[in-house]
Amino acid sequence: MKKLILASAIAALVANSATAATIYEDKGLTFKVKGDWQIQLRDNGDANEDLEVEYDDLEIKNSVTYDLGNDLQAFGQLDFGFKDAAQDANTTDGSKIEEAYIGLKSHGIAVRVGKMNLAGDEFGVEAAYEELSGALDEDMFEKNEDAGDDVIRVDAEFENITVAFSHELEAEGSTDDSDFQATDLYVGADFGPLSVAAAYQTLEQNASNAEDDTWGLSASYDAGIATIAADYSSSEDENNVETSITNLVASFKAAKTTKVAVGYQNYEQDGSGDEDGWYANVSYKFPAQKNVKLFAEISDADGQDESNVLAGMQIKF
Helix, strand or coil: CHHHHHHHHHHHHHHCCCCCEEEEEECCEEEEEEEEEEEEEEECCCCCCCCEEEEEEEEEEEEEEEEEECCEEEEEEEEEECHHHHHCCCCCCCCEEEEEEEEEEECCEEEEEEEEECHHHHCCCCCCCCCCCCCCCCCHHHHCCCEEEEEEEEEEECCCEEEEEEEECCCCCCCCCCCEEEEEEEEEEEECCEEEEEEEEEEEECCCCCEEEEEEEEEEEECCCCEEEEEEEEEEECCCCEEEEEEEEEEEEEECCEEEEEEEEEEEECCCEEEEEEEEEEEEEECCEEEEEEEEEEEEECCCCCCEEEEEEEEEC
């Protein structure tokens, strides 16, 4: 009977994209479904490509939590992404598993195992809807490796400090060999209007045994009328070649429902010069439903033929 009720609830949710919610809850079990759908019109700055409809996020996220008593919880997450299938009508892959993990949580500390983002993915202040072209990226953790299939991760939440540690296993000899192994550490702290963070990653590519060490520092300050943020991340390979990305971001509310952000990015590599880029975007959330948002962005970078322009809509539940 419970399975029938659960199936009916899921069918109702798919048929009617209402605000999201707890789908099932009984005897210590909670099942929730969330979604993130973003579709936009975009001219991506390539002179050889025309305006197109782009699917940035089409995700369905499923989470299950069991209350085991004594402040102990067991949890699992299974997220599906459909943007590749929507972008390419000829693809035979209807969906992609974005995350799949299980874990235990107690007293603010969670341990999980499976397919997920690495701890270094928590780093960064970049606020663009789409990454700039050329060598630019969100940060050096994103540019190297920020997710894995064989991850063990620990997250700890304290009063004003967040700590995350992850390790991507080498998985040598298994049928799903990881092509890299990495160890990440992230620490973030909030001091009223000031937030600071630091991250570190050691990465080894299994095929070539190439090693990279990456570190980053970030800070964000809420001045009331605007929030100013900056980050710097740097990676050094086994040949001592250093590559770095710098972000500067300013955001403010033009109205209760409207937010504006402007940002600058710089990429620099030893012996290869640097690249610069900028972006500006505006976001509008409907007063009656804050999970429904309209947005627009313009950006330009050294690696683009022309300015990148996009406008779209996002629905979360």
